[in-house]
Amino acid sequence: MSDTVHRPVLVVDFGAQYAQLIARRVREAGVYSEIVPHTITAAEVAEKDPAGIVLSGGPSSVYEPGSPSLDPGILKLGVPVMGICYGFQVMAQQLGGEVARTGRREYGATAMTVHGDGGALLAGQPEAQTTWMSHGDSVARAPEGFAVLASTADTPVAAFASDEMKMYGVQWHPEVKHSEYGQRVLENFLHRAAGIPADWNSGNVIAEQVARIREQVGSARVICGLSGGVDSAVAAAIVHEAVGDQLVCVFVDHGLLRADERRQVEEDYVAATGIRLVTVDARTQFLDALAGVTDPESKRKIIGREFIRTFEQAASSRCAHSSRTRCGRSAASSACPSRSSRASPSRAPAWASASSARSRRSASTCCARPTRSCAPS
Numbered sequence: 001m002s003d004t005v006h007r008p009v010l011v012v013d014f015g016a017q018y019a020q021l022i023a024r025r026v027r028e029a030g031v032y033s034e035i036v037p038h039t040i041t042a043a044e045v046a047e048k049d050p051a052g053i054v055l056s057g058g059p060s061s062v063y064e065p066g067s068p069s070l071d072p073g074i075l076k077l078g079v080p081v082m083g084i085c086y087g088f089q090v091m092a093q094q095l096g097g098e099v100a101r102t103g104r105r106e107y108g109a110t111a112m113t114v115h116g117d118g119g120a121l122l123a124g125q126p127e128a129q130t131t132w133m134s135h136g137d138s139v140a141r142a143p144e145g146f147a148v149l150a151s152t153a154d155t156p157v158a159a160f161a162s163d164e165m166k167m168y169g170v171q172w173h174p175e176v177k178h179s180e181y182g183q184r185v186l187e188n189f190l191h192r193a194a195g196i197p198a199d200w201n202s203g204n205v206i207a208e209q210v211a212r213i214r215e216q217v218g219s220a221r222v223i224c225g226l227s228g229g230v231d232s233a234v235a236a237a238i239v240h241e242a243v244g245d246q247l248v249c250v251f252v253d254h255g256l257l258r259a260d261e262r263r264q265v266e267e268d269y270v271a272a273t274g275i276r277l278v279t280v281d282a283r284t285q286f287l288d289a290l291a292g293v294t295d296p297e298s299k300r301k302i303i304g305r306e307f308i309r310t311f312e313q314a315a316s317s318r319c320a321h322s323s324r325t326r327c328g329r330s331a332a333s334s335a336c337p338s339r340s341s342r343a344s345p346s347r348a349p350a351w352a353s354a355s356s357a358r359s360r361r362s363a364s365t366c367c368a369r370p371t372r373s374c375a376p377s
Helices: 019-028 042-048 072-076 086-094 182-193 202-217 230-246 261-272 283-290 296-325 359-365
Strands: 009-013 033-037 052-055 081-084 098-100 106-114 128-135 138-141 147-151 159-162 167-170 222-226 247-253 276-281 342-345
Touching (some): 009 019, 019 033, 019 182, 052 086, 222 296
Parallel strands (some): 009 052, 247 276
């Protein structure tokens, strides 16, 4: 299940420190983006049906053995593509241009000159501007049919474009603020060159997920594990928005929480939201299981095992109770402690969260069956 009905712009990660930033800048331009590894195949890209592709920079040289590569079929899909830095060089090389080892590195603020009107990519920008460079190799010759849009003192081809093929590239980093007109470059690619409307925002994702969850759950009951972290909190927040009091969250106090964390969840978090919360006090259970264990990996496995057991026990108790009462009582009055744990319901409704690092995925996969529970993924 994808995160949104909007067609994504795929940011292909070549190991760039700024891949996340590129994805963010695309979203700031009102376009949904996803990061994918450079190992993605053309078939996998086609399956995602992207509206555009951005090839990120990276620390490698296209001449290094084992350097990150791109499935050549991706550039034949007919999807608008923009290459940045290393991604720009990969494009040039695959499309028949020339990437040279000039020995003249450019790093940091670099004066760049726009040629002519700059084409669709650099339209509306001044001829002379400052960009942020970080490269050793340079594109010495653009692929056949491509127009050179910009250059620097040491880089004859600092940007190129083919409107016919809908392929574009720049040697500098438009995603960083040090490039004066960087965001405008990205927006020109997205809106002018690729023709993608600026109609996405984070609220779209929330609304779409809420609708999907509401349809999936129907009148069933939902139980979510709350870890106290951001990811699980967001997941439960979205589920609660969709199904309201059909959701009950379970918070396990395993004795390894940060100072005052339990109180923050039971009081502050609950008061601020409205989700029904049941706390399971399993401190003795966890600490007994960890007694005498010194190996970090063994500790991690024990904590994971005990958490799953505790959550499953609490979930089974709640589901069994719901079956008996037909879900007619509130979470606070129907909390069922497990044999090894003392359950203490919150004094107020709580907004909790499924403990998953993939919050939207968790939100859409929390238990939606009246008599079964789903442990957090």
